[in-house]
Amino acid sequence: MIAGLYIDGTSPLHRAGAGIKILAMIALGTGVFLIPDWPVVTVILATVLAFYPLCGFGPSVIWAQVKPIFWLLSIFFAVQLWLNDWQAGLLVVTRIAAIVLFASLVTLTTKTSAMLASLERAMGPLRPLGVNPEKVSLAISMVLRFIPVIATVASEIRDAQRARGLDKSILAMVVPLIIRTLKMADDVADAIEARSFDPDETAS
Amino acid sequence: MIRFENVSVQFDQRRVLDDISLTLTEKRIAVVGANGSGKSTFVRLLNGLQTATSGTVTVDDFNPAKDGRKLRRHVGFVFQNPDNQIVYPVVEEDLAFGLKALKLPKDEVHRRIDEILARYDLTDFKTHPSHLLSGGQKQLLAISGVLVMNPRYVIFDEPTTLLDLRNRNRVERAIAKLDQTVITVSHDLDLIADYDRVLVFDQGKIALDDTPANALSKYREMMA
Numbered sequence: 001m002i003a004g005l006y007i008d009g010t011s012p013l014h015r016a017g018a019g020i021k022i023l024a025m026i027a028l029g030t031g032v033f034l035i036p037d038w039p040v041v042t043v044i045l046a047t048v049l050a051f052y053p054l055c056g057f058g059p060s061v062i063w064a065q066v067k068p069i070f071w072l073l074s075i076f077f078a079v080q081l082w083l084n085d086w087q088a089g090l091l092v093v094t095r096i097a098a099i100v101l102f103a104s105l106v107t108l109t110t111k112t113s114a115m116l117a118s119l120e121r122a123m124g125p126l127r128p129l130g131v132n133p134e135k136v137s138l139a140i141s142m143v144l145r146f147i148p149v150i151a152t153v154a155s156e157i158r159d160a161q162r163a164r165g166l167d168k169s170i171l172a173m174v175v176p177l178i179i180r181t182l183k184m185a186d187d188v189a190d191a192i193e194a195r196s197f198d199p200d201e202t203a204s
Numbered sequence: 205m206i207r208f209e210n211v212s213v214q215f216d217q218r219r220v221l222d223d224i225s226l227t228l229t230e231k232r233i234a235v236v237g238a239n240g241s242g243k244s245t246f247v248r249l250l251n252g253l254q255t256a257t258s259g260t261v262t263v264d265d266f267n268p269a270k271d272g273r274k275l276r277r278h279v280g281f282v283f284q285n286p287d288n289q290i291v292y293p294v295v296e297e298d299l300a301f302g303l304k305a306l307k308l309p310k311d312e313v314h315r316r317i318d319e320i321l322a323r324y325d326l327t328d329f330k331t332h333p334s335h336l337l338s339g340g341q342k343q344l345l346a347i348s349g350v351l352v353m354n355p356r357y358v359i360f361d362e363p364t365t366l367l368d369l370r371n372r373n374r375v376e377r378a379i380a381k382l383d384q385t386v387i388t389v390s391h392d393l394d395l396i397a398d399y400d401r402v403l404v405f406d407q408g409k410i411a412l413d414d415t416p417a418n419a420l421s422k423y424r425e426m427m428a
Contacts, residue, residue, distance in 0.1 A: 008331045111294060111297065111331075112293050112294055113294070113297040141292050144293045145293045145334065148335040184287075184288055188288050188289075191289040193253060193276070194251060194253060194280075194281040195291075195301060196273060196276045196302055197301070197302075197305065198305055
């Protein structure tokens with residue numbers, strides 16, 4: 001689940017600034033697409049993998065990052081093998097794996113608050129254009145926070161509808177989910193107001 | 205001191221609160237009543253989440269209608285469902301959320317967070333994803349998020365409704381230990397049995413205003 005990715009630690013990568021890590025992620029994401037040789041990209045992937053134990057993460061953490069894209073990588077490899085050759089397949093797979101594993105490493109070693117603080121700083125110059133970085137940052141944090149909450153609500157509704165024999169009705173699932181989400185949005189807006197959030201005041 | 209002077213609130217054609225006048229000086233005040241009786245609207249007036257259609261509300265030197273944002277640092281509000289109140293994905297980040305507005309030095313922010321986590325046995329969950337806490341821990345986190353701001357008043361809107369007995373008791377003990385003036389809206393009459401004053405709402409008016417010993421027995425009769 002997105003919201004629960006950060007794992008506490010004291011490694012150099014944990015201590016590095018969120019901005020530097022995000023810039024490194026952008027550089028790596030662009031760089032691997034500029035390199036046409038699979039052995040070089042494989043070395044980059046190996047380097048990324050080497051960071052995991054340095055940060056205190058074992059094979060199970062690495063597998064947890066690869067598992068969701070394993071089948072996708074397999075399909076990409078098979079298509080490239082069919083259209084070109086195994087080297088092309090390996091190049092595509094190592095590129096994607098390097099990007100995903102590095103992005104995961106950044107998320108695993110960076111607190112959401114640090115990530116959002118960097119984002120707020122990066123968006124500072126857009127303030128004259130009417131962009132409020134504090135509001136954007138709050139919106140992103142709330143997306144991360146409420147994905148699991150809405151998933152729980154969806155699960156409750158699914159169970160309730162199943163109990164009534166409506167397990168095949170999409171409408172019976174979607175309508176209450178939308179209604180409960182909208183009601184929740186009202187309550188959350190009240191709670192944010194009650195907790196003194198003032199995007200104009202926090203801007204400095 | 206909280207003062208209501210001829211306060212009414214109207215939504216469309218419906219009068220939710222009708223000409224309320226009272227002064228609250230006690231440390232523990234309970235608000236009870238049937239669903240739709242106006243009790244939640246009454247407490248929402250106290251920190252400016254709701255404004256009066258007519259009349260004046262005063263909380264110490266603040267007028268909630270005019271000083272809403274300043275007042276909200278003075279009057280904390282704990283909602284029924286903590287899931288709607290916790291806005292950051294990690295426990296310590298959520299506690300830091302309200303403090304941001306106070307522009308405190310970083311050391312002070314950390315000190316306050318550590319202190320409040322220790323007070324509610326949540327220190328081990330400091331870097332924990334907030335959605336993975338138990339129901340009781342979530343409610344304690346929601347309470348912590350309010351108390352970390354050091355408010356003068358704390359309003360609880362049905363704080364134990366969604367909790368099991370163990371967690372309900374934890375929340376009851378947490379409320380009992382507070383130094384702040386507490387105003388609690390609740391259907392849980394045991395929770396407010398030791399309070400100083402009970403206001404019973406009925407159809408937008410205060411039907412009873414008395415000690416728990418007197419008010420709650422009459423309220424039980426009313427609801428029979």
